[in-house]
Amino acid sequence: MTATAIDSSMTFNYIKKTEDANQLATYKKMPLAVERGQGSWVWTSAGEKYLDLYGGHAVCGTGHSHPHVVKAIKEQAERVLFYSNLVYSDIRARAAAKLVSLAPDELTKAFFCSSGTEANENAMRMARMATGRQKIVSFSGGFHGRTADSISATFLGKYRKLGEPNVPHHFEAEFGSIESIRAVIDGDTAGVIVEPIQSMAGVREAPAGFFSELRSVCEQHGAVLIFDEVQTGVGRVGSWFFAGSEFAGGVVPDVVTLAKSLGSGVPVGACLVNDRVSSEIRENDLGTTFGGGMIAMAAVLATLEAIEADGMIENAANAEAYLRKALEEVKGVAAVHGKGCLVGIEFDGPCLPVYARLLEQKIITGTSSNPAVLRLLPPLCVTQEELATFVEAIG
Ligand SMILES: Cc1ncc(COP(=O)(O)O)c(C=O)c1O
Structure with a gap:
């Protein structure tokens, strides 16, 4: 008996169709199938690389698949x-x-x-x-x-x-x-x-x-x-x-x-x-x-x-400090809320178009029940370079 193998020939459309046909549609899913993850990054079935600033739904605090x-x-x-x-x-x-x-x-x-x-x-x-x-x-x-x-x-x-x-x-x-x-x-x-x-x-x-x-x-x-x-x-x-x-x-x-x-x-x-x-x-x-x-x-x-x-607690605090400073000058950002790697970026309009444009640029973020607030819950090991990619994209 073999374990269920990941069939790399499965296209996204096939995965989506099969999942949609067999699973209750309770979540609005992003149009991607995650196949592999490492640190702040995930790779899709189509071989594309995404920066995951939503940390696998606030779960992957140590980053994706931390070796330890x-x-x-x-x-x-x-x-x-x-x-x-x-x-x-x-x-x-x-x-x-x-x-x-x-x-x-x-x-x-x-x-x-x-x-x-x-x-x-x-x-x-x-x-x-x-x-x-x-x-x-x-x-x-x-x-x-x-x-x-x-x-x-x-x-x-x-x-x-x-x-x-x-x-x-x-x-x-x-x-x-x-x-x-x-x-x-x-x-x-x-x-x-x-x-x-x-x-x-x-x-x-x-x-x-x-x-x-x-x-x-x-x-x-x-x-x-x-x-x-x-x-x-x-x-x-x-x-x-x-x-x-x-x-x-x-x-x-x-x-x-x-x-x-x-x-x-x-x-x-x-x-x-x-x-x-x-x-x-x-x-x-x-x-x-x-x-x-x-x-x-x-x-x-x-x-x-x-x-x-890995000193991730200090890193989480530094991530917040970095983001607060870097977002100061960004047009459209009204306020930054939160602590460490739980950050809410409040825009002076709805955040949904920002979320969608970021996703097109292969950056995963999250929304919230406040239409103006985009949420970041990155892994606690997120680097300043990775955050800089986000700040540049948002700019
Ligand atoms: C603050 C808080 N409490 C409780 C829960 C429920 O956790 P779970 O989905 O693991 O049941 C969540 C989930 O998002 C949460 O954010």
């Missing part, structure tokens, strides 16, 4: 592909220890799952378990995923409606407004979930001081504070996590959720929790078959090691 991550996955696959949390595993032990060691000191335990929405579902469940309450407060503009509880916490455009009937006990506050959160939070509130930089909403940031005030309001009411760091975590903002960083005013929440770039492309999510929350979670309270599987754990460990060894 590929090697770790290959080696692990030859040892054992999978066993669940019903057994101990050396690779799980090492991945969990590494992740916890990089997290702010207060976050002492990891719970592994397989996606961002699953991490958020579990985080909200933990908040309910830790408090014995039901109410969850989240913010306008935040995106937390597409499963029942996460989509009910998502007050962004069409998304919440897609999840109807929504889970009860979800309430909305205005992002960045402490008065608004004060008006909604009360003694029945189990948790508050916040996307610290609202990526999908157009890379929206909260005013300085918001997180410290949010922390103290949550403490005052005994509510669990959750940072959804599915996008901002794992080095993307130029620090390992938004939690505990200078951007958060040093605030560390009770729970941080992660996914996207945590496994460099292998599906994995995680909740990092503090002692207050972990002390309320008992055997069989939470679970998932795939969470903590060996391949995912090999990918997590290697991802964290690669980010560290």
Whole structure:
């Protein structure tokens, strides 16, 4: 028996036709089939090379197919592909220890799952378990995923409606407004979930001081504070996590959720929790078959090691500084938002024509729910030369 071979004779039209005929049309796809990737670049079935400043949908933080991550996955696959949390595993032990060691000191335990929405579902469940309450407060503009509880916490455009009937006990506050959160939070509130930089909403940031005030309001009411760091975590903002960083005013929440770039492309999510929350979670309270599987754990460990060894966190911070400076003089750019390798470029008109022209020039970027904001989520190893190619194209 042979493994499914990549047939390089497959034309794009054949791939597109076959995929469109057999897969639900849920995404508006770019007119290209990715066959190979390396660093910030992908190659298509037609042999064309694209600069990927969308980082494989914010997933390939270490770049496409980072050699250290590929090697770790290959080696692990030859040892054992999978066993669940019903057994101990050396690779799980090492991945969990590494992740916890990089997290702010207060976050002492990891719970592994397989996606961002699953991490958020579990985080909200933990908040309910830790408090014995039901109410969850989240913010306008935040995106937390597409499963029942996460989509009910998502007050962004069409998304919440897609999840109807929504889970009860979800309430909305205005992002960045402490008065608004004060008006909604009360003694029945189990948790508050916040996307610290609202990526999908157009890379929206909260005013300085918001997180410290949010922390103290949550403490005052005994509510669990959750940072959804599915996008901002794992080095993307130029620090390992938004939690505990200078951007958060040093605030560390009770729970941080992660996914996207945590496994460099292998599906994995995680909740990092503090002692207050972990002390309320008992055997069989939470679970998932795939969470903590060996391949995912090999990918997590290697991802964290690669980010560290290659100095990618510093590189992400430098990328932001470079882009901000380089875009200052570019006509049509009204503002630059975000941190590190999570950048929103606001134009003084719609960004869609810019996105389309860049794609024609073989540069992949992303749009957002704000029609004026183009999103860049490049690999954390993106070089200034690669960014210069983008700046030149945009100019
Ligand atoms: C901030 C944030 N939270 C949660 C999710 C959901 O993650 P997933 O698609 O892995 O379920 C996303 C996905 O885009 C996200 O950006």
